[in-house]
Amino acid sequence: MKFATQLIHGGPAVDPEYGSLCHPLYHSSTFAQQSMDHFGRFDYARSGNPTREALEEAIASLEGGSTGLAFASGMAAISSTFLLFSPGDHLVVCEDVYGGTFRALSTLFARWGLTVTFVDATDISAIGAAILPHTKAIYLETPSNPLIKITDLRQAAALAKRHGLLTIVDNTFMTPYLQRPLELGCDIVLHSGTKFLNGHSDVVCGFAVTADPEVGKRLQFIQNAFGAVLGPQDSWLVLRGLKTLKVRMEQSQSAAGQIVQWLESQQCVTKVYYPGLPSHPGFQVHREQASGAGAVLSFELESYILTKRLLEGVKLCAFAVSLGGVESILSYPARMSHASMPAEEREARGIKDTLVRLSVGLEDPADLMADLDRVLNG
CATH class of the missing domain: 3.40.640.10 (Type I PLP-dependent aspartate aminotransferase-like (Major domain))
Known part of the structure; x- marks a missing residue:
């Protein structure tokens, strides 16, 4: 089957x-x-x-x-x-x-x-x-x-x-x-x-x-x-x-691809991490072992102040721990998923205080991008 x-x-x-x-x-x-x-x-x-x-x-x-x-x-x-x-x-x-x-x-x-x-x-x-x-x-x-x-x-x-x-x-x-x-x-x-x-x-x-x-x-x-x-x-x-895993993953992955392209065009975004980008160092390896880039991405912003403003100002993305839900979730690794890792260990691994992780849900991507734009460029 x-x-x-x-x-x-x-x-x-x-x-x-x-x-x-x-x-x-x-x-x-x-x-x-x-x-x-x-x-x-x-x-x-x-x-x-x-x-x-x-x-x-x-x-x-x-x-x-x-x-x-x-x-x-x-x-x-x-x-x-x-x-x-x-x-x-x-x-x-x-x-x-x-x-x-x-x-x-x-x-x-x-x-x-x-x-x-x-x-x-x-x-x-x-x-x-x-x-x-x-x-x-x-x-x-x-x-x-x-x-x-x-x-x-x-x-x-x-x-x-x-x-x-x-x-x-x-x-x-x-x-x-x-x-x-x-x-x-x-x-x-x-x-x-x-x-x-x-x-x-x-x-x-x-x-x-x-x-x-x-x-x-x-x-x-x-x-x-x-x-x-x-x-x-x-x-x-x-x-x-x-039972809905396939349709959820396809919709979220499609939206993630659109959001990644939008993030790459923003001056305040200094780096985007997503395996679907041809510029990603692991792009070719990922293509050979996986059938899609998924719905999770990370990106760095130009300042800590902007990072804080984004996390506290978004309306459609939940500022929360976890990922993979029907709702989009914006997380802050330094104080969430990797809070238990000492600061010097995070820094050595490149997990910066301006890094955020986005799990894209099932909302319309145009609405998500408008919400991000309102905070980042408003």
């Missing part, structure tokens, strides 16, 4: 008992058993729930993986994946990684004994140079958050395989509609499903999808043992949101 058809028909079948087109919502925390010797498919909701399982199967199918797991947040999915490793293990991580991931690695897992080397992952030789005898995985975001850097996933995965490492990719910005890292040779795909997968700013959730069933079993054990699972109500809402 094509992707749009798979979104509608590739998930749970029509309810055979009543013909419901929506998968039933099972709120039960526990399930009655008929035999002491043979328990049923479900026993306790932390270990499995029919509604959550339907969502997990849908996500695994969309990413082309063997095992899909739904977590209570994107960070729960990321942190649970880090629990695959042991104290003394080493990871190579892209340098402008999401601030929450940086915080978990530099505090919680550092105290636990997991070591990390941050590198410019756009340079495959830099990734290779950072690999040590005790390295176990390469962790990537592409496009990265918030500087929209592009990593060549085929090359990174091939490098990892030569060294016997796992390749883990946060695919939140692209979604499986635009990019499928497992098909490029990667091993684990992560998502903050709060964003585009759910798409309506009303659920916090995360996902992990594995290519190898054995890795999936290990991560499934961690999910059950650690317990940061997604509840049935939220699972049902994400199942509903997934």
Whole structure:
């Protein structure tokens, strides 16, 4: 099936008992058993729930993986994946990684004994140079958050395989509609499903999808043992949101392209980060591994005063944390997504105090540009 058809028909079948087109919502925390010797498919909701399982199967199918797991947040999915490793293990991580991931690695897992080397992952030789005898995985975001850097996933995965490492990719910005890292040779795909997968700013959730069933079993054990699972109500809402993923992404991506062109023509905008721009350093690599540029972009303004005026003055873009909703969201990485990263670390990575990130929603792009123009040039 094509992707749009798979979104509608590739998930749970029509309810055979009543013909419901929506998968039933099972709120039960526990399930009655008929035999002491043979328990049923479900026993306790932390270990499995029919509604959550339907969502997990849908996500695994969309990413082309063997095992899909739904977590209570994107960070729960990321942190649970880090629990695959042991104290003394080493990871190579892209340098402008999401601030929450940086915080978990530099505090919680550092105290636990997991070591990390941050590198410019756009340079495959830099990734290779950072690999040590005790390295176990390469962790990537592409496009990265918030500087929209592009990593060549085929090359990174091939490098990892030569060294016997796992390749883990946060695919939140692209979604499986635009990019499928497992098909490029990667091993684990992560998502903050709060964003585009759910798409309506009303659920916090995360996902992990594995290519190898054995890795999936290990991560499934961690999910059950650690317990940061997604509840049935939220699972049902994400199942509903997934059905419109393709049309939402196409509309938002189209609008983002128009807004990027407008931003590039503004004198007060000093730089625009978007993988759909031919001037973007990762433009060609991105074209070869993804089918679109997505709906998230970042741009720098000429002054901090103008940046503050924009964030506090826009009407149609919500000035808020997060992205990927039906409404456009304008974020300030220095005090939002990367607030947990020390100022000197942000500066070293190029995350300036004049940088803003825009997730384009489903509003008419002409209205969004008029709103931005009113503040920037009014």
